[in-house]
Amino acid sequence: MDLHGIDLNLLVAFDALMAERSVTRAGTRIGRTQPAMSAALSRLRSLLRDELFVRGPNGLQPTPRALDLAEPISHALGEIQRTLEFTREFVPSTSTVSLTLGLSDHPTFLVLPRLVAILREKAPGIALSVRNFTNRDDAISMLDAGEADMTIGVPPTSTGRILNVRLFDERFVCILRKDHPAAKHLDLKTFLSLSHLLVSPENERFGVVDAALAKKGLKRRLALTLPHMYAAPALIASSDMVATIMEGVVAASGQAEKLSVVTVPLELAPVQFTLSWHRRNDTHPAQAWFRSCVSAAFPEILL
Incomplete structure (x- = not known):
């Protein structure tokens, strides 16, 4: 199938129809009129060569083909939503972005409980994943590959694409x-x-x-x-x-x-510990907000 000919709005319409099992309610869900939803369903049937939804006693019933498509399409739309979310104004209390933090052993014990508490209080919808690293330059590899949004550990080898802020020293x-x-x-x-x-x-x-x-x-x-x-x-x-x-x-x-x-x-x-992130993520609103939380947490922890 040629993806260039697929209108993303059709997938949004499909996801709404799966959730509502009604053309009218699906249109209300995504802000479309009933005729527009009917037209979208017709285009979906033509594109996917399947009826997708048939009328039943309790509304529209999905066909086996529609059931097979439901989870992958919902997952793909969710990933697109999360990917594009940072382009809008970031509101911590309602955000559902996912962040990945790379930690060496000591910051894991010292900082992670406080950061989890901050997220629970200020941004309960954000999902935080933690990845461990040992060698300081593993942080660069993780940030380059996008396997972590930021890392905390001993400063890695200096490179222009990796930005750092000093957090604390340990004697x-x-x-x-x-x-x-x-x-x-x-x-x-x-x-x-x-x-x-x-x-x-x-x-x-x-x-x-x-x-x-x-x-x-x-x-x-x-x-x-x-x-x-x-x-x-x-x-x-x-x-x-x-x-x-x-x-x-x-x-x-x-x-x-x-x-x-x-x-x-x-x-x-003394051993210096820094927060590091890739230059390409420097202006990402969610990551910038989380970095500010990390920086603010350390003085409280170390008092």
Whole structure:
């Protein structure tokens, strides 16, 4: 079938006829007169080579062909509606757009509950999907491919097509079990004498601590390397190991009362987290509104 000859309004009329099973009510539903709806039905029958609807005791009855077409046409119209919705004035309280947010592990725990609450309160019709990523540059791939509308994580490699706004920084701290003797005075010598847990979401065995030590010609002893940062506090709480992790992970882990949190005996730059999105989506009203919600949520969360 040549799609160039199909009038989208005919599909809208078909969808209305399926919903109302009456030419008159279907016309009222989409703002057409009865003669116009009758003409649309005639054109549909000619186009699809099927009666589509026949008169029955309770109104129009769809044929098997019409029943086969009903769901795909309704789905296609819904997708077109959602795609074109951003071209109109965006009203959060009535919007039904779908948004996809890419999150690395820490923002998932820190921010997602607050964002869900914002949507529930201000935009209950918006559907939010979350996708996880680990490698910082996976965010670029997701945004380029349209697999995510925006991402939150460690800043990806700089590129002109990806826009960023800084959200918050996380400083590093050392954690040991609550009664660990080294917690009373963790200097560099004591730090190096301990067995270390390394959190490496990207599965590397050389982290920021190792880089700082290498500048001093020093190395630490790694006892355990794992990709899941939120597993670290519980493991440390029941072992003799030390871990150097972001302070916010400790606070959000539910394990803080079982741990001693002390200053790292090294100079480590804080980790920056950014909100990123593709330049092509910069003026999308729904996405711009949601980005403003993300930016506003962080100061409240981190107070």
